[in-house]
Every structure is written in structure tokens, then in C-alpha cells.
Amino acid sequence: MAHTSFYPPSGIYSDSYRKDMRIVKTKTQWLMSVVFLILLFTIPQIPFFNSPYFLRLLIGAGITVIICLGLNILTGYCGQLNIGQSAFVMVGAFTSGLLNSYLGWSFWTCVIPAGLASAVVGAIFGIPSVRLKGLYLALTTLGAQIILTWIALFYIPLTAAGFNVDPIRIGSLVFNTPSKFYYIAMLFTVIMTFFAKNMMRSGPGRAFIAIRDNDIAAEAMGIDIFRYKLFAFIVCTFYAGVAGSLFVHYMMWAHLESFTLHDSIWYVVMIIVGGLGSIEGTIFGVIFIIGLKELIFVIGPMAEGKLPFLPIGAGSGLLLVIIGGVAILFLIFEPRGLAHRWNLFKAYYRLWPFGY
């Protein structure tokens, strides 16, 4: 059952390369995708699910999915570790926010520049490390996290205090409440997910995988390692920048507190729990960790109240221990993440009742 994800349902034959590369292979999958998309975009209309709390969670999850997709392209597909992703989100957020509050650019004109600004900063930090073998990108991205936060703190006077950003508009429609912004967040999440899924079956995507699996062999096959590693990092930071731009227009302000080293590590946790090198896995991981976090936010204060011998701040400690512990357990016991479980489940469903 090693590579069950590669077995299509019975009766589906890929007799040409084009057919084998399709994202959606069967009629059932088409139907399910359409139903899922319709459900996704009608959630704010469904009673019981449309509470602002739940919608805010979903919007946060959507933005985080975009951030983690970029990270998974870099870490999961290209095999480079990035522990400064939230700093690049910050670059996107502040670029977008400053363009909006100083020059009055609308969201639609500054989302791409925000992504590009992140990508340029990412390239600057990436160049020294991607030419080295091994995981030196982890070191430079840690440096990026520290250096960029410091630059933002001292050399962009507005950002330290936070600043006001206009909400997103289309004509006279203003997306300023969770139930309205939800559509924008989900639109971007779906587009970026599709883009990532599509990229991974293109030439660059296959080059990333080749570099991850064996860089010497990849080089021998004519893949320019330096260029593709840097390209993967640029794509990763571009995703971060777009997510940052969305974030700043959703919150309508930005503060350094939202972009810490802890956040960067959380993104890595999410993609590892979800499954490295899997686009669906990224989504599962984000939902799993965000759900877990909400659960601990409920349990933590209760534990602190019930157990008086715990010191002040034990709740936050509990959160860190559980999240870090879950990530370590996944690495040890299920390194392929939730995505692999999902594939096992699909295989079980397809083979049932003859699953042997």
C-alpha cells in the first residue's frame, strides 16, 4: 500500500500523458469538487455556521492556507526549510498597507506588488544560502525573520504603531465584515490552491521534486539547481506576500505582533502535520492545527483555574507543548502527514469491501 495515492479508481485508465496529468480524473471527482465549492461559498448563508466567530476562524484558515501553500512548495516539494515565513508575510502586509494608506492604492492594485515585494526581499535573503548544499536556507530565513522585524520596528516609523488600511471594495460593495470578507478570502484561497496544484505538474514543479529527491542527480539531468531553488523560494515568498496583503486589508491594521518567529514555526508545524509535498495536506494541516489551537484556548484557562499549583502563563506553555508535541509525534509516526491518511481512506473506500 505504499503509493496508494497513485492508484485511480477502478475502470479509469490513463492512456495518454495528458489524461494522467489531469487534476480531476473522474466524474465523481468533478461532482464532488463542484459541490464542495458551492458549499464553501454558501457557508455565510447557512444558519448555525454563519456565526462571526466561525467565519473569522475560516477566514484565518484561508489566509493561513495561502501562506502554508507557499511554504509547502518550498519545503515539501523543493526540500528547503524556511523558518522565517511570517517575516515575508509581514513584508507583503506592510507593502500593501503603506501603498494603501500613503498612495491610496486599492487592494486590487496592491496585492500583486505586495507579493512581488516579498519575493524580491526573499530573493535577496535566498541568494547567499541556496548556492550552498544542505539546509542553509533555514539559517538565512531565521536571519530574515530577525532582521526584517528589526527593520520594520525601527526604520518604518508607521508600522511600529500600526496604521489604518481601507477595506476591500468592488464598486460600491465594501468587504468590511467577516461575512463579506469571507468571499474574498475563499476566492483567493481557491485560486492560489489551484495555482499551486497546477504548478506542481509543470516543468518547474517537477524540477523542485527532482532537487528534493536527489540534487546531484537533478543537476546531472540538466536542472539548474541554483535557479530552481531560488525560484521555489521566490514562489514561497510571493505566496506569503499575497497572504500578507489579504491579512492587512482584512484586519485593516497591522502590527509586528502578528508576525513573530513563533508564527513562522507554526506554519512549518502545519505543513508537516498536513503532509509535506501535498497540496491537499496543507489544507488539512491548517484546519487541524487551527482546530487544536481553539480547543486548547478553551482547555488552557480551565486547567489553570482547576490546578492552582500551576504558575501564571501555564496555559500558553500547555499550548506550546501540545502543538510542538503533536508535530514531533507526526514526524516520528506519520511523516507523510494527514494527506497520507486521507489517501489511505480513499483507497479503502475504493476497494471496499475487498480491501485486501
Place this chain on the structure above:
Amino acid sequence: MEFFGKIVAAGLMNGAIYGLVAVGFVLIYKSSSVLNFSQGYMLLLGAYIFWSFRAALRLDLLLSLLLTLPTAFLMGIMIERLTLRPLIGQSLLSMISVTIFLSLVLEGVVSLFWGTYPLQQVTIFPKGSLKFGKTILTAESLFAFGLALVVMMALILFFRYTRLGLAMRGVAEGHQIVQSMGISVKRILTVCWGIAGVAATLGGILLGGTLGFQLGLSHIGLLAIPAAFIGGLESPEGAILGGLMIGLIESIVSGYLGKAAGVPATYIVLIVVMLFKPYGFFGLERIERV
């Protein structure tokens, strides 16, 4: 000039401690090519364990040190056993990520048991000060400096002249060869993590004595990483020099440009060194054959 002398002295004092922590970092990198991002949090936990013996249980200074160091060794071994050992054979990426997540867990453990507020101050070293011309050195920092240097020297001699040290250097060269010569790689890795835990804990105690026992101690881990890299990730001697360099840079920059600039400056230096001297000043250049 007076100010300059003062910050240079302070930088060297701290640098020795960064070097000590960086030696632990180098040790783990050499034996298993894992960048141990949790070094700073091992330091934090070790320092807090010491604090519990010294301040909470009110034990004698020497006794609490004697109790802390084996505990720290055990902490290192436990970390290796529980998290790194099951990952043998997995990709390097998962090994490095596990150390990153370990830092979350260790920080969580510390705030779960000791809370997030700074702990009560503990004096470790005798008070007093020495004057060199116009620069005044406190006895505290001199003791810390001396102790850090002594421990580092001991570690280097250990690598060079003992059987175990030799075996460790062998493991750094290649696991299979050493294994075929009858040396247990697993045992060596365990001991390496133990020693790294002790080195980190000693650094934590020395720094805790001067800076106070607080969660911010883990930032030293952030400084030990550039120190280890600039010296060359494979060389303990390089780690010491790197530590002193990083200490100087941090102290001078934060003296003239404000406190917050210190750590970012060391990372800017790290990236510049990476551009021009990708294997650090004392590191081995890897020549790869297919």
C-alpha cells in the same frame, strides 16, 4: 574611548558564553549534521533546573551544580532518545524540523512549570570588581568568562586526546566506516547530545547569574547559531572564536545603535560570511563525489 573599552570587554565576556553554547551546537552538527535549533531552549531549561535546586530548594551552590549537570546530561540524552533516535534514516529535513519543534516543547515545559515571569535573582559569583585603566570589570563577568574558557578548553582537549573524543570525531567523518570499526554510532550520538546539554546548561547558568533567570535567556541560542556558523560548523575551536566575534559585534552594535540592533547585526554578518566564506572560517569544505 572609555565607552568603547567597556563594550569591548562586555562583548568578550558574553562572547565566551556564546562560544560555549556554540560548542554544543557544533558537537551535534559534527556527529549527525543536524542544525540543533533547540540549543537555546536546552539552555533555558537547564538554567531553570539549576534555579530550582539553588533558589527553590535552597541547596548549596556546589551541590546544586553537581545535581544540575548530570540532570542536564540526562536531558540531552532523553531528547536524543525520544525525538532524534526514531528519526534515524529519515531525511535531514525532518531531523532539523524536529529540533525546531523541540524548542516549542521545551519553551512550553518551562512556562508550564515555572511560569512566564522572570524568576527571583540568584547570585552565583562573589561580588566585586577589577579596574583595568578606565574599564571596570565585575568579578561576576570575569568568573563567567574564565569558566566558559576553561570548559571550552576541556572540551577541545577531550576531543583531541580521549578515546571517546576520538570516536566522536570519527562519527563526524562518516557513520558507516566508524560502525564497521566496532564503534557504536548510537552510543556516540547519545553522548554528544548529553554533552551538548551540559554545555548549554553551563552557558545558561553563567548567563542567568548575570542577566537573571527569565525566558529571554533562550535568545542566546539565536546568537550561538551565527557564532557556530561563522567559526565553521565543524570546528569547536572555530565556535569559540565565532562566539567571541559575535559577542564583540553584538556588544559594539548595540552599544552604538541601540540594544535591539545587536542580534540583527550578528545575522547580517552571518549572511555576509555565507556569501564570501560559505563554510565559515574554520569549517571543512565539502567536496562531493557521485
